[in-house]
Amino acid sequence: MTEGDALEVAVRLKAIADPVRVRLLSMLLAADEVCTCDLAPAVGVTEATVSHHLSVLKKAGLISEGERRGMNVYYRARRDSLGALCRVIDPNCC
Amino acid sequence: MTEGDALEVAVRLKAIADPVRVRLLSMLLAADEVCTCDLAPAVGVTEATVSHHLSVLKKAGLISEGERRGMNVYYRARRDSLGALCRVIDPNCC
């Protein structure tokens, strides 16, 4: 694996490697889409902090851009990106 | 997912989420076992740094304890742990 590939993988993994973000991703994987106002109380941090974590996941390409509907913003997991990451961690998996 | 589970997953992911450790793991997954002296020049950091990274991976249960043979110490990837992690990131994967 080249140095550049490793860096890219590491950036994506680092984007998930936080307890709050693991829970956020887990919720997004379970439900089809979720808004910030539901996520914040569920993981027990302020909405500012959730917003920060979502932007980290977004920048890493692991969740969708937020989609505004009414007063809320909804997010989805990008299952394709997560699958690709998975295959790096365990090449024999899929 | 409970807070405790998320913390445990995050700790393991954090253990991989570094460019050097991604490359080390990648080498360990490709070859059956590798010693520190081969890893250090391949990833371009000092042996002290490789040793540090290996201990992080070891503590997270992602690689085996080092096995001394002759003058070298050999490590292996723990493919079962990696597979379990993989399933958290992408539940539909396997």
Add this chain to the structure above:
DNA sequence: CAACCTCTTTGACGTATGTCAAGAAGGTTG
């Protein structure tokens, strides 16, 4: 338009992390 709601950004703070140089540990070889 004015009050309000949800969400994001900014600033600040303490903590954790990656790196190396230097030295210590443990085994090997003459």
Add this chain to the structure above:
DNA sequence: CAACCTTCTTGACATACGTCAAAGAGGTTG
């Protein structure tokens, strides 16, 4: 035993990260 080789540990340093309070941005509702 003495010199040596590989690996690990320690100490120090700069950098990155998670968190919240406060303020800003955009859209909604009376």
